[in-house]
Amino acid sequence: MPPIIPETHLTIWPIDPLSKEKATRWSLKLGLPLVDHPPISSMDTPILAVDQGRLEFRLGTTHQKGIFAEFSAHKTRIIQRQEGKNGLLARAVGLRKLSSPRILDATAGLGHDSFLLAIYGCQVQSFERSPWIAALLEDAMERGYSDPETREILEQRMTLHSADAVNFLQQPTTTSKVDVVYLDPMFTKNKRSALSRKEMQLLRLLVGQDEDAPRLLHAARAYKPRRVVVKRPVKAPVIEGNAPHFSITGTTIRYDVYLPEV
Numbered sequence: 001m002p003p004i005i006p007e008t009h010l011t012i013w014p015i016d017p018l019s020k021e022k023a024t025r026w027s028l029k030l031g032l033p034l035v036d037h038p039p040i041s042s043m044d045t046p047i048l049a050v051d052q053g054r055l056e057f058r059l060g061t062t063h064q065k066g067i068f069a070e071f072s073a074h075k076t077r078i079i080q081r082q083e084g085k086n087g088l089l090a091r092a093v094g095l096r097k098l099s100s101p102r103i104l105d106a107t108a109g110l111g112h113d114s115f116l117l118a119i120y121g122c123q124v125q126s127f128e129r130s131p132w133i134a135a136l137l138e139d140a141m142e143r144g145y146s147d148p149e150t151r152e153i154l155e156q157r158m159t160l161h162s163a164d165a166v167n168f169l170q171q172p173t174t175t176s177k178v179d180v181v182y183l184d185p186m187f188t189k190n191k192r193s194a195l196s197r198k199e200m201q202l203l204r205l206l207v208g209q210d211e212d213a214p215r216l217l218h219a220a221r222a223y224k225p226r227r228v229v230v231k232r233p234v235k236a237p238v239i240e241g242n243a244p245h246f247s248i249t250g251t252t253i254r255y256d257v258y259l260p261e262v
């Protein structure tokens with residue numbers, strides 16, 4: 001099944017005068033119109049806003065904060081606290097067995113999981129097919145480079161690709177392969193994830209439901225990495241196709257792990 005991505009007519013709105021230059025740059029790069037004031041009728045219309053130099057996705061003129069990506073020292077501490085040192089994700093990608101594994105995060109989203117994996121010392125290539133979400137990630141990378149605590153992690157361990165991971169996985173490769181392919185496709189409305197409920201709602205408006213997740217899993221397994229890891233809500237069925245070799249289960253989420261067929 002081909003990806004079904006909602007059609008979105010976005011504009012870019014610099015909220016404060018200092019954000020105008022950055023908004024103009026993103027407007028040119030993404031080919032989106034720049035607006036000084038979004039029309040009042042656009043309360044429920046998605047908009048890319050630049051607020052104090054940060055690119056965010058918001059609903060219309062609402063003054064609530066939007067969704068954005070962040071790779072700062074502050075964010076590092078929050079996600080380390082949430083995941084804990086011997087967290088489920090570390091076990092799922094096999095951190096004890098593989099030292100500094102190379103990971104392809106095929107569903108980068110707002111980059112929480114990619115960033116956590118990079119903090120753990122993994123080399124992470126993050127793929128995001130929505131150009132708008134990829135723009136949020138790129139903006140967060142730029143801001144993160146100026147944070148002395150995260151600069152090295154980002155420069156040395158995280159690479160961002162604004163592209164569909166399936167295309168990459170299906171290309172014959174001449175360079176060395178990644179060890180782990182990690183997938184966290186969107187799921188039904190109540191999915192527990194690294195993202196808050198508001199973040200998930202807004203994200204769903206931009207990227208849809210990832211109904212083509214079975215195609216992605218198939219491409220990931222055909223690439224034959226040492227592991228494919230799929231994040232699921234704890235009670236959700238496995239992604240259509242073969243059963244995983246084992247699962248690592250927490251209270252709200254589960255990681256299904258697929259090993260290569262012999």
Ligand SMILES: C[S@@+](CC[C@H](N)C(=O)[O-])C[C@H]1O[C@@H](n2cnc3c(N)ncnc32)[C@H](O)[C@@H]1O
Pocket residue numbers: 106107108109110111112113114127128129130133163164165166184185186187193194195207210216
């Ligand atoms: C639930 S979010 C991932 C959240 C992410 N794990 C995080 O920590 O922020 C799923 C994301 O995967 C992206 N996605 C789904 N299929 C993809 C594919 N084949 N290639 C690249 N990105 C994909 C969607 O656009 C969406 O942004």
